[in-house]
Amino acid sequence: MCNQSSTSSACIPPAATSASTLRHRSPPALLCEIEPLPVKSVADEIRGHKDLHRVAQTAPLLLNLPPAPPRRILRLLLNHLVDAGQIPATAINEAVHALFGEPNSSAPNNSCAQNSEDAFDTLHQRPPGLPLDADNNSRDPQTSRDTNFRHPADQLPGHWHKNVLGSGFIIPFARLNALNTCDRCVVAIARLTSSCNLGVANGSLVRFVVLVLGPVKELKETKTPFEIARTLSAMFQDDQFYSDARLASSDGHFRDAIRKYLARETNPDPSEQAPSPESIIDKTFARTGKFAGGLIADVRRRYKPSVYKSDWTDGVKDPRSLLKYLSTTVWLFFAIIMPTIAFGALDDDNTDANIGVIETIVSQAFAGLTFATFAGQPLTIVMTTAPITVFIDVLFSWCKTLEIPFLPFYAWTGLWTALILLVLVVTDACYVMKYCGHFTEEIFATLIAALFVSEYIKPLIHVYEDSPTDVFLLAFLLATGTFLIAMALLNFRRSFLLKPIIRQLLSDFGVPISILAMTAVRRIFLDVEAEPLKVPDRIGIVTTSGRSWLVPLFDIQIQYIFLAAVSGALLATLFFLDQNISSMLVNKPENKLKQGPGYYLDLVVVSIIIVVQSVFGMPWTHAALPHSPLHARQLADVEEYEQHGRRYERVIKARETRITGFVTHVFIGLSILAKDALGLIPLSVLYGFFLFLGVGTLDGIAFWDRILLLFTQSEKYPPNHYVRRVKISRIHLYTFVQVLLLVLLWFVKSNFYLGDTVFNTGLLFPFIIALFIPIRLYILPRIFTPAELHALSMEEEENVSDSGITC
Structure with missing residues (x-):
């Protein structure tokens, strides 16, 4: 977790390359750790269910957003939150600072903000090949102004690692002084028209960007931006929801996809559960001892x-x-x-x-x-x-x-x-x-x-x-x-x-x-x-x-x-x-x-x-x-x-x-x-x-x-x-x-x-x-x-x- 005076932000990708901790150093002082976290069960956690129900009702949605540099995507989401009356306009600059840091920050003790452009070059290299979207489309970043992330001003600094990352989605989150009058977090969701590489640590291609903002003041652990980000991560890792969200043609359809996910999690139908490899081997191929x-x-x-x-x-x-x-x-x-x-x-x-x-x-x-x-x-x-x-x-x-x-x-x-x-x-x-x-x-x-x-x-x-x-x-x-x-x-x-x-x-x-x-x-x-x-x-x-x-x-x-x-x-x-x-x-x-x-x-x-x-x-x-x-x-x-x-x-x-x-x-x-x-x-x-x-x-x-x-x-x-x-x-x-x-x-x-x-x-x-x-x-x-x-x-x-x- 990175603390920056009055603001903070952090990150979590849902899939690590191994169970052991991997460390990545970026010059001169950025240290990131990938460590396993337990799977969050939305069905077993009352708070998680309430949070997603609120997201389905009130979260601003930006569907079919053209691929753009990360800073531009986040600013659009922040403006959307302002338009929806969920955050004050004064929170935008504070949120950008919390999520991206200041490239020329003079704070000597803020390791996360130091030389963030160098950190990006170290940890966010785009893997070989063209960026691909979830519909198996591709786009050459060198032929599109919106997807060219090589310019330092458009690059994602080191703090962007402090996000929830997944196959096809990324969830940046931060705590802001401007939201101290609130007792809950706000969420905004953007769906890109095609997946692209936003410079995440594991080279994933991103289709969804989900922004979570909360107050700096002390909250219950179950209400922190970190926990809400984990809840959203669990939802986006669900294949059925991900497919429904990817194909949703309107805001209403997207919100219905969240509600259907909650219904499946809270009232699962055993007949609809996919058989695990172990169940196939142990049950289907087991001798019953009966005729x-x-x-x-x-x-x-x-x-x-x-x-x-x-x-x-x-x-x-x-x-x-x-x-x-x-x-x-x-x-x-x-x-x-x-x-x-x-x-x-x-x-x-x-x-x-x-x-x-x-x-x-x-x-x-x-x-x-x-x-x-x-x-x-x-x-x-x-x-x-x-x-x-x-x-x-x-x-x-x-x-x-x-x-x-x-x-x-x-x-x-x-x-x-x-x-x-x-x-x-x-x-x-x-x-x-x-x-x-x-x-x-x-x-x-x-x-x-x-x-x-x-x-x-x-x-x-x-x-x-x-x-x-x-x-x-x-x-x-x-x-x-x-x-x-x-x-x-x-x-x-x-x-x-x-x-x-x-x-x-x-x-x-x-x-x-x-x-x-x-x-x-x-x-x-x-x-x-x-x-x-x-x-x-x-x-x-x-x-x-x-x-x-x-x-x-x-x-x-x-x-x-x-x-x-x-x-x-x-x-x-x-x-x-x-x-x-x-x-x-x-x-x-x-x-x-x-x-x-x-x-x-x-x-x-x-x-x-x-x-x-x-x-x-x-x-x-x-x-x-x-x-x-x-x-x-x-x-x-x-x-x-x-x-x-x-x-x-x-x-x-x-x-x-x-x-x-x-x-x-x-x-x-x-x-x-x-x-x-x-x-x-x-x-x-x-x-x-x-x-x-x-x-x-x-x-x-x-x-x-x-x-x-x-x-x-x-x-x-x-x-x-x-x-x-x-x-x-x-x-x-x-x-x-x-x-x-x-x-x-x-x-x-x-x-x-x-x-x-x-x-x-x-x-x-x-x-x-x-x-x-x-x-x-x-x-x-x-x-x-x-x-x-x-x-x-x-x-x-x-x-x-x-x-x-x-x-």
């Missing part, structure tokens, strides 16, 4: 009337949410229909048209509608995937070799798979997934990303080898153009061009825009051959080969029905692991979902879907990567922030809905009637889309970040949590272990046949994934210490929720 205990818990949680209703109604009256639903539905349609047609074409070739594109589209529509309606986690996307396509190919090879009718054997394999999955559900077998932590998830997600990237490279190599140069060049142009346009539009939300809403729309609709653009480019080169998507020749719900939809289940000998139990057990293992790992990535705490997971309920729904698909001879489906976690992220509002000089994104508002999955699969079912339009899309556009999915999956995977460290100059390592806590050599050793396992998984996933047998190595894929669990539990602890494993398995920094700087 189908986990399933019963999922049904009670996810089919609770209020929860299930909210899955359909949340956001339907909110224009911003409706826009998100629309953009996500369009994105999902293209993200699902294109690989569905591609895998259907492969099944057509591999099974002599017993299963083809029509069956695949109908299967996808049925599975998606059923899962979106009844699943425990509707954000998960079920699809037919590459492993399933390979498995169907292997089954067909077995049937040809053993002279078994394919479709009946296929159907019985699916029925055995569904039965085994149901047995796993009623025995609470999902408890083993609690041992499948970040170590396995990272390898699996990186493999999926690598496979999608390879689906861009391999087809283009084949085109290069088998086609004329002009055909290859066009295919390369269309594939690469699709990827580049989609990536450019995805990142366009960070630009400073156009309006924020237009940037967001272009970002959300980037994939369909890129596909349509490259389809139009193909029309320019009609004289060059370009293979289109393989759509069905027939229109309507008819099978590809003209066979009956119902499979003759008993046109097969009894011994082969039991033989199908072997292939069913292999397939059930694949479904069990892939389904649960994909769902775990959707339910990651970072996605901030509140309704809770439904692992057992999801497996039951998938089992029912498999039964129907098997009886009708349609391709099987299960949870797919990367579509499932990308679906959750596509629906969310995210905020970009800088940490350690790098840009990251965090979810500030999650949306959980069944609408997007349901509507998407309605259109997928109707797409059979639009075969001519789909047939215009070049197949090479699909390659570029696969590359986009692969690169998008790698973003945010800690394993991939550690792989990049192997090729990074050591001086350029980001000072993140594991770099600061684990020796570099140990980090590389941990990465090397994961790389070895990734190579093993890729080797198995290559799907080659062993000699002249019908055994395909791809069948071992689920067993290799299961092998990672004992490796993590029993082998890694012999190589690494518990502290090292903990740091390396953390996806993000563990932050102290409330901390402080005193000067």
Whole structure:
């Protein structure tokens, strides 16, 4: 705390870099300390509730204030308080002196005011990169007079550290003689139109500036500006309030956001509380000791009337949410229909048209509608995937070799798979997934990303080898153009061009825009051959080969029905692991979902879907990567922030809905009637889309970040949590272990046949994934210490929720 004769001010940022005290010295005499403070519970403190209620009623608000130097922002807030009659006009100069000090102060004992401009240069350097706002906008400070803080007169001196700092907000506070006639503090709030770096100690980007002023005279400890600042800090750290405040269109909406926050804190609804990682592990994956205990818990949680209703109604009256639903539905349609047609074409070739594109589209529509309606986690996307396509190919090879009718054997394999999955559900077998932590998830997600990237490279190599140069060049142009346009539009939300809403729309609709653009480019080169998507020749719900939809289940000998139990057990293992790992990535705490997971309920729904698909001879489906976690992220509002000089994104508002999955699969079912339009899309556009999915999956995977460290100059390592806590050599050793396992998984996933047998190595894929669990539990602890494993398995920094700087 800094005392300046009759005035004082102080500061507290809510997140310190560690629990230990960090000291920063600035020449010649400024000393700041960052120290952890206990989290303030507004619900448990009467004074905190009263203070926020008063803020909601009387605090002057300045919404949509253009970014400006800190001194200018504070003067606007002070003038607003004067206009509202809450402080006298004589308090302005005293407040500015308390908050900023006098650059040429002659007070020899006032260490906080000495050489404050030098203190700013030491502690408030703007981190590399452009300043970004909470809507992922950016603004170059060198091109805007309002955001150029390099001039000393506009810089923030050392005392500005004495504020409450947070991710997206800063709360300066001070005590003034001019307010000694008052017995309470006054508050004013400003929201900037875009976030910018105001020179705070930790380099945070600020969207809100909240000013708290109080009298110098003695007050109750619960009424001091310090305590009120902490109360406001607790409110702004609430993700729901922060999102509501950021999107508030008027003063009334902003005040309603404060009241809603108070209502949530004082009368919390247990069903709306976001599950913690510990509760997910300890409760969802715990053995209940009862028959189908986990399933019963999922049904009670996810089919609770209020929860299930909210899955359909949340956001339907909110224009911003409706826009998100629309953009996500369009994105999902293209993200699902294109690989569905591609895998259907492969099944057509591999099974002599017993299963083809029509069956695949109908299967996808049925599975998606059923899962979106009844699943425990509707954000998960079920699809037919590459492993399933390979498995169907292997089954067909077995049937040809053993002279078994394919479709009946296929159907019985699916029925055995569904039965085994149901047995796993009623025995609470999902408890083993609690041992499948970040170590396995990272390898699996990186493999999926690598496979999608390879689906861009391999087809283009084949085109290069088998086609004329002009055909290859066009295919390369269309594939690469699709990827580049989609990536450019995805990142366009960070630009400073156009309006924020237009940037967001272009970002959300980037994939369909890129596909349509490259389809139009193909029309320019009609004289060059370009293979289109393989759509069905027939229109309507008819099978590809003209066979009956119902499979003759008993046109097969009894011994082969039991033989199908072997292939069913292999397939059930694949479904069990892939389904649960994909769902775990959707339910990651970072996605901030509140309704809770439904692992057992999801497996039951998938089992029912498999039964129907098997009886009708349609391709099987299960949870797919990367579509499932990308679906959750596509629906969310995210905020970009800088940490350690790098840009990251965090979810500030999650949306959980069944609408997007349901509507998407309605259109997928109707797409059979639009075969001519789909047939215009070049197949090479699909390659570029696969590359986009692969690169998008790698973003945010800690394993991939550690792989990049192997090729990074050591001086350029980001000072993140594991770099600061684990020796570099140990980090590389941990990465090397994961790389070895990734190579093993890729080797198995290559799907080659062993000699002249019908055994395909791809069948071992689920067993290799299961092998990672004992490796993590029993082998890694012999190589690494518990502290090292903990740091390396953390996806993000563990932050102290409330901390402080005193000067």
